[in-house]
Amino acid sequence: GAVVSQHPSWVICKSGTSVKIECRSLDFQATTMFWYRQFPKQSLMLMATSNEGSKATYEQGVEKDKFLINHASLTLSTLTVTSAHPEDSSFYICSARFPAEETQYFGPGTRLLVL
Amino acid sequence: GEDVEQSLFLSVREGDSSVINCTYTDSSSTYLYWYKQEPGAGLQLLTYIFSNMDMKQDQRLTVLLNKKDKHLSLRIADTQTGDSAIYFCAESIGNYGQNFVFGPGTRLSVLP
Numbered sequence: 001g002a003v004v005s006q007h008p009s010w011v012i013c014k015s016g017t018s019v020k021i022e023c024r025s026l027d028f029q030a031t032t033m034f035w036y037r038q039f040p041k042q043s044l045m046l047m048a049t050s051n052e053g054s055k056a057t058y059e060q061g062v063e064k065d066k067f068l069i070n071h072a073s074l075t076l077s078t079l080t081v082t083s084a085h086p087e088d089s090s091f092y093i094c095s096a097r098f099p100a101e102e103t104q105y106f107g108p109g110t111r112l113l114v115l
Numbered sequence: 116g117e118d119v120e121q122s123l124f125l126s127v128r129e130g131d132s133s134v135i136n137c138t139y140t141d142s143s144s145t146y147l148y149w150y151k152q153e154p155g156a157g158l159q160l161l162t163y164i165f166s167n168m169d170m171k172q173d174q175r176l177t178v179l180l181n182k183k184d185k186h187l188s189l190r191i192a193d194t195q196t197g198d199s200a201i202y203f204c205a206e207s208i209g210n211y212g213q214n215f216v217f218g219p220g221t222r223l224s225v226l227p
Contacts, residue, residue, distance in 0.1 A: 034214075043217045044158075093158065095158075101163075102146055102207070103148065103160055
């Protein structure tokens, strides 16, 4: 199956700093990638849809200036959490749309802890 | 709006069959999916079914789709301890079916 990687797996940062998370499709090209947030023991919440070469589409209630998304190539999307605060601590998961199968393949997730 | 519902917990004995149920609301969903999430990990695609099918089998996994009732189920035969995880049902929505709506997840516990 298709493989999606995320980096880093874990990040701990101080309040007020910015954190960048990378999402890569390793063996296929993804024109569309998705960023989700998952709280403990809850389901995934879609934050935004990232389209290669264009602006991301954010879900209602997600601050686009807070969560900057850049999809500069067909294999890489980045999520930058700007001026992170403790309430931004969460598990962030990306996925990439695999066109031939109309499916999404997920990365392993990035756990962010803001102190 | 779109909504996907699942029971939150299921316990079975090792070797028994597990059946995880899901209901969804968007009748225009093109595909329906089952994902597995182990602790601290991302989601692993288990299987998916096209909306014009009513059954799909893949080794120990059987997916049943009742489109009239908007009901999807995942049956795991000969459940093993390694099957313990959270199972998410998802439907694809939107003009191009590219957005997924996930259920809350069913936590499957396999008892020895």
